[in-house]
Amino acid sequence: MKIPILIVNLLFLGALFIISNQNIHMGVSSERQAFFQDYSAWIGNIFNKAVDLTAYVIKVDWLPDKNTEIPNNLSTGNFPNSTIN
Numbered sequence: 001m002k003i004p005i006l007i008v009n010l011l012f013l014g015a016l017f018i019i020s021n022q023n024i025h026m027g028v029s030s031e032r033q034a035f036f037q038d039y040s041a042w043i044g045n046i047f048n049k050a051v052d053l054t055a056y057v058i059k060v061d062w063l064p065d066k067n068t069e070i071p072n073n074l075s076t077g078n079f080p081n082s083t084i085n
Helices: 002-021 029-059 072-076
Strands: none
Touching (some): 002 029
16 A cells, blocks of 8 residues: 555656646646646656566576576585574
8 A cells, every 4th residue: 555655746846847848827727737847747757667677577587597607505505604593
């Protein structure tokens, strides 16, 4: 439930930034139309960046090479300078 509220708050904050940075008066029809164009372009940009990020994450090779050796202290759980007894 917290994530949808966070998303709505970020979208609302983005709308306020667009309105304040461009000095838009929402009571004027032409300026309201300009706001919706800027806001939809901003939302589209967020979507495109999310698509790019997702594509990058999918392309990354997350698994180690099969020939990679694991040091003995990692495979047995004996870590140097370990204070846990």
